[in-house]
Amino acid sequence: MKSFKFVHTADLHLDSPFGGISEVDEHVGERLREATFETFDRIINLCLEHDVAFLLVAGDVYDGKDRSLRAQLRFRDGLIKLSKAGISTFVVHGNHDPLDSRIATIQWPEQAHVFEGNRVTYAPVIHKNKIIAHVYGISYPTQDVQRNLAKEFRRQKDSPFAIGLLHCNVGRNPGHEPYAPCTIEDLISAGMDYWALGHIHKHAVLSVEKPTVIYAGNPQGLHPGELESRGCYLVEVSNDGHCTPKFIPVDSVRWFSKEVNIEGFEDDEAIIASFEDACSSIRDESKGIPAVCRILFVGRGPAHHSLNKPGFVEDLTRRARETEGNQNPFLWVERIQIETSSPLNIEALAKGEDFVADFLNLAAERRSDPAFLAEVQRNLANLFGSRLGRSFLEPLGEDKLLHYLDAAQTRCLDLLTAERD
Numbered sequence: 001m002k003s004f005k006f007v008h009t010a011d012l013h014l015d016s017p018f019g020g021i022s023e024v025d026e027h028v029g030e031r032l033r034e035a036t037f038e039t040f041d042r043i044i045n046l047c048l049e050h051d052v053a054f055l056l057v058a059g060d061v062y063d064g065k066d067r068s069l070r071a072q073l074r075f076r077d078g079l080i081k082l083s084k085a086g087i088s089t090f091v092v093h094g095n096h097d098p099l100d101s102r103i104a105t106i107q108w109p110e111q112a113h114v115f116e117g118n119r120v121t122y123a124p125v126i127h128k129n130k131i132i133a134h135v136y137g138i139s140y141p142t143q144d145v146q147r148n149l150a151k152e153f154r155r156q157k158d159s160p161f162a163i164g165l166l167h168c169n170v171g172r173n174p175g176h177e178p179y180a181p182c183t184i185e186d187l188i189s190a191g192m193d194y195w196a197l198g199h200i201h202k203h204a205v206l207s208v209e210k211p212t213v214i215y216a217g218n219p220q221g222l223h224p225g226e227l228e229s230r231g232c233y234l235v236e237v238s239n240d241g242h243c244t245p246k247f248i249p250v251d252s253v254r255w256f257s258k259e260v261n262i263e264g265f266e267d268d269e270a271i272i273a274s275f276e277d278a279c280s281s282i283r284d285e286s287k288g289i290p291a292v293c294r295i296l297f298v299g300r301g302p303a304h305h306s307l308n309k310p311g312f313v314e315d316l317t318r319r320a321r322e323t324e325g326n327q328n329p330f331l332w333v334e335r336i337q338i339e340t341s342s343p344l345n346i347e348a349l350a351k352g353e354d355f356v357a358d359f360l361n362l363a364a365e366r367r368s369d370p371a372f373l374a375e376v377q378r379n380l381a382n383l384f385g386s387r388l389g390r391s392f393l394e395p396l397g398e399d400k401l402l403h404y405l406d407a408a409q410t411r412c413l414d415l416l417t418a419e420r421d
Contacts, residue, residue, distance in 0.1 A: 001160050003239050004132050007047050009232035010058035010167070010198030011218035012040055013096065014071035018253075019223035021292070021334055025325055028332050031253065031290060037074050038252040039220040043232055044078040046248060047087055050234060053127040054087060056135070058198030058216060059094025059167030067101055076106055083109035088125060091115065093139035094167035094198055095179045100142050115165070117141030120152045122159075133237075136192070137165035140179070150182035155191030161241055164192040167199045170206060170213075187213055194235065194243055201226060203233070203247060212243040221255045224294055224334065229254065256282045256293040262340050265303035275316060275336075279324055283331055290329040296337045304340040308414065313338065339403075341410050344417060356416050363409045373401060 018032045047055050062071050079089045088111040093099055099117045108114065113123045115137035125133040136153050155162045164187065168180035179199065184206060187195050195213040197206075203217030214233055221230050229249040236244045258278045265271055275295060282293050297307055306312055313336045324331040350360040366372045377396060384396040 001132065001237075001239060001241065002130075003237055004053040004127060005050055005234065005236045006052050006054045006056060007043065007050075007232055007234055008056045008058065008196040008214060008216050008245075009043050009219055010196070010216040011060045011094075011201055012036060012057070012075075013060055013063040013218060013220070013222060014040060014075060015068045016063035016222055018292070024332060025321065028325060028330055031330070032292075035251075035253045036220050036222075039230075039250050040074065040078055042250040042252070043219060044081055046232070046234065046250065047082055048085055052087060052234070053132060054125050054135075055082060055089045056163065056165055056196040057089065057091040058165055058196050059092050059140070060096040060198060060218075061091065061093065062097040062101070064096060064101075067097055072106060076108060079112045080109045083111040086127075087111070088113065088127075090123065090125075090135045090137065090165055091139075092137045092165050092167055092198075093117070095140055095143050095145065095177065098140040098143045098145075115139050120149070120154075122156065131160060133161035133163055134159040135163045135165055140167065145180050146178070147180070148182045148186060149180045150186040150190060153190035153192065161194075161237060162192045164190060164195045164211075166195065166197055168197060169199055170197065170215075184213065187211065193241055194237075203231065205245065209243060212245065214245055220251050220253070224255055224257065224292075227255050227257055251289065253290045253292060254286055256285065256291050257296065258282055258293060259296045259298055261299040262297055262301045262303040262307070263299040265301055268303075268306050271297075271303050271306060272316070275320070279320060279331060279333070283324075286329070286331070288329060291331045292334050293331060294335045294337060295333060296339060298339050300341045301343055304342045305414075307338050307340055339407065342414060342417070344413070346413070349413075349417075356413070359412065359416065360409075363405070363412075367402065367405055373398065376405075377401060 014036050016036055024032065061075055082089055091112065091114045115121060117139040118141060120136055120138045122134045122136040124131045125135060134156065138149055138152065149166060149168060153164050166180065168182050169178050170182055170184060188211060192211045195211055197213065197215045200215045201218040204215045206215065207213035216232050217230060219230050219232050221227065230251040231247055231249040233245045234248050258281065260274045260278050278295050282291055317333055317336050320333040324333065346360065349356050351357065380396055
């Protein structure tokens with residue numbers, strides 16, 4: 001066989017809003033609204049620049065079942081560009097865009113192949129008048145697919161190079177819904193040379209070769225939990241069928257989180273200087289890409305009281321947005337988060353015989369009580385599980401719950417000990 005190249009992407013979530021952001025300037029908001037489209041354009045250009053044979057899209061092209069017409073047209077326009085250049089596209093749909101979604105009656109280019117949802121089928125990749133590979137795939141007919149789809153893939157004897165295209169959860173990754181759960185052993189037994197996977201948003205190479213198994217991740221981070229660079233994979237297949245994958249960042253906006261420890265800060269000037277240093281550091285790391293960041297103040301010290309003064313954090317945030325947010329590329333401070341504590345000796349206070357000691361001991365007791373933690377989670381389930389809650393709040397796991405309890409303890413202790421400071 002002759003060598004060839006292809007691009008593997010997934011989880012485009014075209015026209016998806018950014019989560020966790022409640023306030024942006026108009027120009028920043030416009031850039032965020034266009035981010036998924038700009039990222040997709042970069043993927044199309046990457047295919048053209050490297051003269052690949054085909055593009056693989058492993059599910060969740062769109063963000064929801066009611067996929068917007070704008071998103072469908074932009075996706076089609078990109079595939080038309082590829083088709084005119086002789087580049088084929090192979091697409092499966094996932095849990096966010098199953099086949100029973102609302103779909104506009106638009107015409108897809110001839111060289112775009114969308115896999116059906118009732119069974120695994122395969123399609124030939126024809127490049128320069130030769131069949132160079134077979135792509136096997138299956139789309140989600142409905143959103144809630146719980147069966148192991150990987151077990152339905154079987155390589156045909158006449159496949160020169162076999163690719164499995166699947167939206168799934170390998171190893172039941174706890175950070176994502178268990179749609180189409182499978183194991184790495186299921187993937188290996190199917191006889192594919194390369195598995196192009198989607199659904200998990202963090203890119204990862206699960207197996208280097210025989211077969212090569214890769215999650216492309218989502219090419220554009222969509223909320224504060226999706227940090228670091230996002231992109232797709234450019235894969236080169238040699239004459240003997242060996243795969244060489246290369247991760248290519250294509251994100252048009254990048255998320256960052258930076259910690260600032262207040263220990264040793266003696267005045268407000270130290271807070272401001274450290275905050276500006278954190279922003280400068282993010283600018284260096286972003287390497288010319290627009291950034292959305294969250295600055296987290298941690299540690300114990302006198303600066304805790306300044307950070308908790310009414311209006312202090314708001315003014316610091318506003319100043320950063322006015323200066324950093326108006327630069328090109330912009331750096332938008334999405335939030336300044338305070339997780340500091342006063343310089344009080346909590347261990348010593350807990351050994352006292354007053355109300356403060358009773359409070360601290362009760363808080364410690366409740367924090368380590370599984371029944372209490374379970375009760376709090378049940379009481380907050382409706383808030384965090386609601387549609388609006390999911391848009392602005394991160395999932396309430398045990399670590400996040402303990403974090404909230406610690407923050408509540410710190411706030412109560414501040415109020416109870418205000419006169420001592």
